Amino acid sequence: MSSRNSPIYIENMRLSNKTRLFKLSMPGAFSFKDSAIRIIWIPVTIMATYAGIVVWLNTYFTRHALPVSVIPFISVVLGLLLVFRSNTAYDRYYEGRKLWTDIKNQSRILTRNLCIGVKNVGPNDEKLKREAIRYILAYVVAVKHYLRGEKGTNYLDFQGLLPATFLFKFKHISTLRLSNYSSTGNSPLGRSSSAVDGATLGNNNLSGRSSGSASTRNSPVGGNTNADGDEDSRLFYFPEEPEELTQTPTTPLVNENQAVSGGENVNIPMHIMCEIAKYVETARDSNRMAPQMYGNIIACMNSLASSLAGCERIVATPIPLNYSIHLKQSVYVYLLILPWCILELNPIMVTLVEFITAFLLIGIEGIGAEIENPFGYDRNDLPLDTFCQTLKHELWMIERFSSPVDGEIPEDDDL
Structure with missing residues (x-):
């Protein structure tokens, strides 16, 4: 290994700094892979072709030109709309970056507090602590998949993070079996099976109607009277899958694109955070952490949930649809009018001006549409995979x- 004062080390550092400065000074004007050209070249080409058609019509047919004074009035309004659109999209992008910084920072703090603040007393405490630390990383990974709309835990980056008990519970989370009731009809709702039909249970609870007997309909949900006349303690049974939220007479404001399937979109980060909370509560009950440390850990967990x-909020609150539509319509109205206002120019210049203007205006709108949700897979989105791996x-x-370190720890002079 070369010393920091050796000529080889100094030369390598000089070359690396030179390369870094060269990359920073290189203009990005010729970078097409990461630019908006890949998503706007079709409408830009169409508008340039439209300008060529306008020139051809006015060359061989009757000339119908618009006054140039129309352009400044439309340009001012359109400029304000585009500035607001781009600023709003970048604010969402930057807020997403800050929230992920908070997630990483609070994960580090929570891991440090668990490592230092929770004492290992029993022989199994070290294993449980490691499991809790891996739960923290699993929470971050689950947040990434949850924001991308990816369901389940069958992903490579979950490997080695979630214990088998959690995976088993998650796999069977929608299966509810009532082992306390036999198949003789002694069930909370008078059903003959020991398994509750979740969809029917949900419909009966919401509509207030049941297909059972009158006594069953009048009995509280989850309670039952056994053969001895003693009322069982009140229990709450959840359906196998929550009902879908769709447009009904009672929910007329739910559009088709806003329908929510309750059984598919499971909040895995919330369940992982519950497992971490169980470990923390167990450690506190066994007096393995100080009260102040317990408060710090709870604050970190609350901060992770807030992030x-x-x-x-960023994912579920897109730019209002009417604003996006109006902005697109304004851009294309401006581009449709522009060739008719500059017909006194050379025909080639008319097409060129239309092409450049379309590239600028449609490009700004396209950039705003691409970065308003920064949690996807696009090259301009946040590198969530890199964040999780780091x-x-x-x-x-x-x-x-x-x-604990196995073996004898060497002295400082032996290092």
């Missing part, structure tokens, strides 16, 4: 450093 809620290495190192 997730902020990310959900945090994985950091938490892995924290977990290893906080674990």
Whole structure:
């Protein structure tokens, strides 16, 4: 290994700095892969072709030109709309970046508090602590998939993070079996089966109607009277899958594109956070952490939940549809009028001006549409995979450093 004062090390650092400065000074004007050209070239080409058709019509047919004074009035209004659109989209992008910074920072703090603040007393405490640390990383990974609309846990980056008990419970989370009731009809709703039909249970609860007997309909949900006349303790049974939220006479404001399927969109980060909370509560009940440390850990967990809620707000609150439609219509109205106002120019110049103007205006609108949801897979979205991988290495190192060291620790002089 070369010393920091050696000529080889100094030369390598000089070359690396030179390369970095060269990359920073390189203009990005010729970068087409990451630009908006790949998503706007079709409408830009169409508008340039339209300008050529206008020139051809006015060359061989009757000339119908518009006054140039029309352009400034429309340009001012259109400019204000585009500025507001781009600023709003970038605010959402930047807010998403800040929220993910909070998620990473609070994950580090929570991991540190668990490693330092929770004492290992029993022989199984170290294993449970490692499991809790991996739950923290699994929470971050689950947030990434949740924001992208990816359901389930069958992803490679979940491997080694979630224990088998959690995966088993998640796999069977929609299966509810009532083992306390036999198949003789002694069920909360008078059903003959020991398994409750979740969809029927949900419909009966919401509509207030049941297909059972009168005594069953009048009995509280989840309660039952056994053969001895003793009323069982009140229990609450959830349906196998929550009912879908669709447009009905009682929900007329729900559009088709806003229908929510309750059984598909499971909030996995919330369930993972519950597992972390169980570990923290168990450690507190066994007096393995100080009260102040318990308060710090709860604050970190609340901050992680708040950051997730902020990310959900970005995903679930798009730019209003009427504003987006009106902006697109304004852009194309301007581009449709522009060739008729500059017909006194050279025919080639008319097409060129239309092409450049369409590239600028449609490009600004396209950029705003692309970055308003920064949690996807596009090259201009936030690198969530990189964030998770970096945090994985950091938490892995924290977990290893906080674990007991096997063997004899050498003295400082022997290092």
